[in-house]
Amino acid sequence: MAASILSERDIEFMLYELFDAENMTLRERYSDHSRETMNAALTTARAVAEKYFVPIRQKVDTHQPTFDGEKVHMVPEIKAAVDAVIDSGLAAGAADYELGGMQLPSIVADTVTVYLTAAGSSTMGYTTLTNANANLIEAHGTAEQIERWVEPLRSGRFAGTMAMTEPGAGSSLADLTTSARKAEDGSYRITGNKIFISGGDHDLNENIVHLVLARIKGAPAGVKGISLFIVPKFLVNSDGSMGERNEVSLAGLFHKMGGRGHTSTALNFGENEGAIGYLVGEENEGLRYMFHMMNEARIMVGHSAAALALTGYQYSLAYARERPQGRLPSAKGAGSSPVNIIQHPDVRRMLLAQKAYSEGAFALCLLGSQLMDDTRTGESEELRLRADTLLDFLTPVIKSWPSEYGPRANSLAIQVMGGHGYINEHPVEMFYRDNRLNPIHEGTYGIQSLDLLARKVPMNGMAGYRVFVSEVEKTLEEASFQPELKDYAVELELAVASLTDTTNQLLHAMEHEPIDLVLSNSVKYLEFFGNVVVAWIWLRQGIVAARALADDPHEADRDFYRGKLQALRYFFRFELPETEAWAKLLVNLDSTSFDMQESWF
């Protein structure tokens, strides 16, 4: 059975029909690029994915890294795959030429990452994290720090991590206790323990650059006293050669349900004198810098969740096309031959739901990538600001919606395949396990919902919300010219009106009712909001498809666009209507969870 990693046709649709990535090449930063060079990057990604990632994914999953007390051991194929990404130039696709990057627009570089993540999310984790680490130092480090750390990170000599979480302070960074003491030479001595540090120790690279949050002695309590430090595994001499081992030691590995090839570590910093660390930017500003990285990381979590959903969909689709079993109710008892299971309406429902979830999530994340491009290289200050506002506003949704619906898609991929989906002869059960991390890391689903409702929505007089609604209005206007989209436009308009009404009532309640009560249903608000955003994204896809169909395309394209319209229909018939119940719950300020007492459990 030959299943595609991703649908080539859908990538073409997303990049060039929905988001007009070609337009990016008009911008100075991307002027060397063309549709051909962007496609070349994707072709390379596919080749690397097929040659280095797919063949090893099962082995990587079933042979987790081990720690013998001194070193971490992992299957050597991981290094070959990581190196292949670096050697092909794909590791830092969006980075500057002078730092070894390909200077691709984010929307293309992120699609490259989606390709590789779909083919091996564990293995790709090392690369994406290293990239995020380099981006942060590049944005906030000194010229000397950029030269010393970013170059080898981009070239693949060094790997990077982000070391935030502590045993006693997971999501609550205000309580972190890792400490930093200034030394005479201006560097710091770092002491503390961190857990769940992905890629925290391995021998894939010469060195590992940890970005560590710590509290300088005497700093204020809470989030205002947190600084950010570069703490390398090996010190680097002034000539760039490798120096002594720093005081960073591996305390142990965690064994995760999924993403099993990507080490998750407990690290001890400074068991004797303190690990040597270098302050990034200003003292006590660490959290702000980390959030620079975190916001990008949240978008990438969305992409990851979408990638796993997309590839699980492709796999179960290929299976359903080839697997004969059973008969339609109308043919029962007629002595007919079994049909391929894709003929069963309920299997079609499960495939259509996967299509709606995964392509909806992918389009949402690519919107995030496009907004990132526009924030950085938009033609006007106005465009850049508007993009920045919208991206900041939508980040909790871009992180959360794919993380919630991606695993649902993967569960349906299993279900389509029945018992065959539950065994490791096929990768869909692995996708399901891998994807389950996404609603947890980089801020849980609950934290995203609080970020949305308590911060992003009210921020700057609802500026983000307003930009979002005006974008939806543009889409509704465009949809009004397509007769077959009219009903959907009406439904989306009603849903947005309900969302706005609900939002206003909640903001009003925040000022007049106990805040803990008002926020107690924030997750339902995020679900409501997310489904409206994705309905909008689907309507945008529908407009492109309806227009293309009006031009009488050739048969394969006609089928493709019909599929887009059908997935849109699925979303509007099966998913969007549930939000009415959630709106009611929210508007009523339902106090079920708030009223629940610990002693009643």
Add this chain to the structure above:
Amino acid sequence: MAASILSERDIEFMLYELFDAENMTLRERYSDHSRETMNAALTTARAVAEKYFVPIRQKVDTHQPTFDGEKVHMVPEIKAAVDAVIDSGLAAGAADYELGGMQLPSIVADTVTVYLTAAGSSTMGYTTLTNANANLIEAHGTAEQIERWVEPLRSGRFAGTMAMTEPGAGSSLADLTTSARKAEDGSYRITGNKIFISGGDHDLNENIVHLVLARIKGAPAGVKGISLFIVPKFLVNSDGSMGERNEVSLAGLFHKMGGRGHTSTALNFGENEGAIGYLVGEENEGLRYMFHMMNEARIMVGHSAAALALTGYQYSLAYARERPQGRLPSAKGAGSSPVNIIQHPDVRRMLLAQKAYSEGAFALCLLGSQLMDDTRTGESEELRLRADTLLDFLTPVIKSWPSEYGPRANSLAIQVMGGHGYINEHPVEMFYRDNRLNPIHEGTYGIQSLDLLARKVPMNGMAGYRVFVSEVEKTLEEASFQPELKDYAVELELAVASLTDTTNQLLHAMEHEPIDLVLSNSVKYLEFFGNVVVAWIWLRQGIVAARALADDPHEADRDFYRGKLQALRYFFRFELPETEAWAKLLVNLDSTSFDMQESWF
């Protein structure tokens, strides 16, 4: 952290307050029993679960059985645990005294199984399957077959399997090709391949008794030509001593995402002369007999899914009570200490949802067990018939609802614990993997939905549906005496009216519209139906709680009953309202999945 496997208080509530299991002791079959003897069985179950099951569950999960080409190897602790269940007399709790059973009512015997399954579903799988196998032979075998096979199955000398699935015929038994040829001595020679046979080979017992579906040469095509055979791994001599190895060989093991200690095998029958098999009952009646077992097995799948949901809830609850992290929004910035996470309303929501799902599922399954008791030992023919009708009708829901909501509960248990829920230091990620099998085996979710809508609902002039509605009406009547339940009663009444309306419209459509279209949304019907059934079950629990609260109970009980009412409220506020959207979809005969074309994917 000490987490209970199950809540003792909740078991007491279910057995003695909600279902009045004590009343069973008035029936002749159970006249030796009392609340004390029933509790003794549960206490024993708990002791065995704590001593033999919980300590090994992680090891069993991480050391899957292996096959060296000759033998299956598994961690020896599994045998100790299986033997402990047998030695304690719990293996066949509901079976007759004379066959080595404890002659417990099903409702108690099934609760024993839930206890052991919650503590180790993989390990318990061997026992429950053996039991189901013995039940079938006992019901349909000859006296000689019962003596030869059932006794050693009950005593734990032999294990049992059910061998239905084939590589080319999974859910579609009509297409099975395993053949049987009658030999001169009246026995048969069986030839064919079976897959996904749980417990298909191991050395836990002296012998393995396979119940094999096969087609006798010349039998009609389809489901009407299937017969059932006893095919032992080792032949048994007429004196009961072990004879030669039969032609049943292990082709390989499957590696599952969960339930990893329970071997899933590919078996070859009759690679030379044919495996020797013994016909059970009449020729070509095999499927009917197998469905006897299957219906019980489906109830037990519900129990299993509920067990994993219940224990995941208990575990995440214990964690949430002890884990300090973060502050309430109202206390932010106040320099306060972190609170235990159970204080966060969203964590309470996730715990409350787990409570609503898991205790709703458990009560639903115990209703099934009670109906099984009433079918067999009810005081009057009328009661027996009514119970049989209702049980047959509800079986697809009892199988499916816990299988759908159980994994959701387990996902929430992971989410409550964040990163700690995703690693194998804690068992919740295992529960999540284990539970994902339940919507697949013994008839997938989709198949259950077709069974419900196309068979069980219209059957005998909607006899089952009518009994169900009359039971709900009794509950509504009782609820009307409890002021605080009035709103819920109204909402349930409306939901049942909507369900009945939807049902009538669908049955009408089945006669006037293409059947494949009408059935294309059967899963949504099952979801709608399931949530109404569970809302009813929750209202029944609420009535018990409200009555008990009126009696001014002591504090711990007051808290417990308040918790029941709050979970009821959760279900009616968060879950039941979504069914309105599904009703609309069904009544509109939505054709989204039906219209979707293969070429559009």
